[in-house]
Amino acid sequence: MDAAKLEPGEIPTTILHHLCEGECQTIDQIVNALGLTHRQVSNGAGKLILRNYLERVEIGCYQLTRDGLTAKHNGTVITSGPWRPDTAGTRKPVRDTFRQRLWTAMRMSGAFTIGELVMAASRDDADPENHTGRYLRYLKAAGYVVELPVRAKGTHQTSNGFKRYRLLKNTGPTAPLYQAKRKSLHDYNSGVDVPCNKPL
Incomplete structure (x- = not known):
């Protein structure tokens, strides 16, 4: 091929x-x-x-x-365009955004670092490391992601290693969205707003 x-x-x-x-x-x-x-x-x-x-x-x-x-x-052929989940209710369409690709990479992974997520999700996006770190903080504050106690090995001898995370709440295919005014995470899969009040 x-x-x-x-x-x-x-x-x-x-x-x-x-x-x-x-x-x-x-x-x-x-x-x-x-x-x-x-x-x-x-x-x-x-x-x-x-x-x-x-x-x-x-x-x-x-x-x-x-x-x-x-x-x-059924011989289904996947198209490359945007796709909307087939649901009974109204739900935000799944769009090919950096946040969506991050969420998909998390769902596919066991444990992951920020660097691994960036490698899987970035397509010439601006400042992907900072955006990834910020999104992980929101997910962690909402109880969707947990930081693991053992870090990934660093690339230099003096490095403390890289923080590793795991997705705890895999609620569905659509990436949750942080709502700054409400300080909550809106989960399009469950249709609920989850407060971001857990310690970072």
């Missing part, structure tokens, strides 16, 4: 139709099987997760959901 010639929508479609019922594969296995890059597989898997077609069943291992199996059997 010539990965360079694939259109953005073709990558998640290729991953969708590659996975088999009940099969759990790691990112590395998908990369090796399809000849894609890690970034392409990560982005493609993120689009499938947004549509509830893919889920992480254990750290680093992904399999198709019931909706994903249905989409595969």
Whole structure:
């Protein structure tokens, strides 16, 4: 497969139709099987997760959901444009923003650092490290994210390492939004406002 010639929508479609019922594969296995890059597989898997077609069943291992199996059997083709979840109520459309990509990367990961999230989500975004750190603080204050006691190893001998986090509340595909006036996090998945009153 010539990965360079694939259109953005073709990558998640290729991953969708590659996975088999009940099969759990790691990112590395998908990369090796399809000849894609890690970034392409990560982005493609993120689009499938947004549509509830893919889920992480254990750290680093992904399999198709019931909706994903249905989409595969129906020959569904994933498009590269914005996508709105199919819900009974009114919900904010899922847009391809930096915050949305951060949230998707968190949902796909076990533990993560700010640098790892930036690597997965940034596409020439301005000041991605600061934006990522700020969003993590909001999620932590709302009880969605926890800072882990053991840091990731630093790149220099004198480094104290990097803070590691884990997502505690994976409520759905749409990234929660911080509301400064209310000092709360609006969760589009649950439809509730969560106060950001936990210690940072």
